[in-house]
Amino acid sequence: MAKSPRSPAKGRTRWGLWLLAIIALVAGGAVWAFRAPITGYGSTAAAYSARVACSCRFVAGRSLKDCTKDKLAGMEAVTLRDDPEAKSVTARFPLVAEATATYREGYGCVLEPYES
Structure with a gap:
């Protein structure tokens, strides 16, 4: 009985998985190495x-859509959400930081946090 040759698609899939794992490892290392600047810039x-x-x-007195x-x-990743009743706007940098500013008379x- 003769051995059947390995299918070329199976070999490509294995190399693709290894390449994907290496890319994920390098990307994870880069995020870890630059976590302080990323957190600082996000905040x-x-x-x-x-x-x-x-x-x-x-x-x-402009609309939030106009304010964007x-x-x-470079701040395209920041999303804005307003609360007209509380007169506040919350900005969020995904997975990194969130900040809220509230209008105070005078x-x-x-x-926030605001201490008078």
Whole structure:
């Protein structure tokens, strides 16, 4: 009985899985190595966006959709959500940071936690 040759598709699948594992390992290492700057930039972006969007929304009286135009280049990942009753805007940098700014009469928009 003769051995049947290995199917070429099976060999490619095995190499593809190894390549995928190596890429995931390298990406995970890069995220681990740069976790401090990523966290810092994410926290800063969320806080800045919340403060600026809150001022735009509750001081200038513009809509939140219009306020998203004021985001700086590079802050496309930051999402904004407003709460008109609380007069606050929450900005979120996915998986990294979240910040809320609330309008306070006489103070303008301040980041939470707020202590008077």
